[in-house]
Amino acid sequence: MTINTIDDLQATLRDQLYIADRGLATAIYLALKLGRPLFLEGEAGVGKTEVAKVLATLLDTDLIRLQCYEGLDVHHAVYEWNYTRQMMHIRLMEARGERPAEAELFGPEFLLRRPLLQAIENTREKAPVLLVDEVDRSDEEFEAFLLEVLSDFQITIPEIGTIKAERTPVVIVTSNRTREVHDALKRRCLYYWIDYPTFEKEFAIVRAKVPEAPERLARQVTAFIEELRRADLYKIPGVAETLDWTAALVALDQKALEPGIVEETLGVILKYQDDVEKVRGETAKAMLDRVRAMS
DSSP, X not given: OOOOSHXXXXXXXXXXXXXXXXXXXXXXXXXXXXXXXXXXXXXXXXXXXXXXHHHHHHTTOOEEEEEOOTTOOHHHHTEEEOHHHHHHHHHHHHHTTOOOOHHHHTSGGGXXXXXXXXXXXXXXXSOOEEEEETGGGSOHHHXXXXXXXXXXXXXXXXXXXXXXXXXOOEEEEEEOOSXXXXXXXXXXXXXXXXXXXXXXXXXXXXXXXXXXSOXXXXXXXHHHHHHHHTSOOSSOOOHHXXXXXXXXXXXXXXXXXXXXHHHHTHHHHOOSHHHHHHHTTHHHXXXXXXXXXXX
């Protein structure tokens, strides 16, 4: 697929039900044109991960996802050897009265390819989209290794040699900012902060993603979520929670927000009991009154 302008990209993303403002569309466009990784930062649930998924669909290519976590190391992110298969091969050779050479045991057929190696291997017709998700959850040691991979798009395996990508993957790196990511990694990337959307943008997202929701309900849900984001909560709901709540209310055959249904479904949008208790009762009623006054 050829994308010639930012406007084309923005329209194409919308066709895939991803509503991107001009700034984000520009960042994605430049990442594609320049072949640079795109570092997306923002609160959880604002649509960072979805960018990679939509791009894989637009480019008609594979999505390779590396979910980061504390303790992530090379064996889980890049490669490791299939020891079980190696042992079976050794026993088979011994049963034949033969002894395998070391080089024979450490060939490509015994290699377990993890996401980073999969992304740079030259076995695909098209370069994949590599999603390095929530890099802020990984350790700084892994972040340093990732920096090296993103600089040269090559990985050296001592027993095999250096594997270098012939087609640079499209790389999306996301962070929820649970810790600061090192400047050296950010410098390798284009950067964009995805903020909570405006009312009109979020309403458009709801209408696109949950088209069966009545317009009045969609507006009230969007307005209520905006009210929650102004409250002093431990965890503010993201767009993902807005969509989940809308879908839940549609499943309950709701045409508009009512006090009882709001109370009963707070657990769809608030994930901490302290937040639920803070909103429940008079606070939720006051928020709903303001929402109804606007709709």
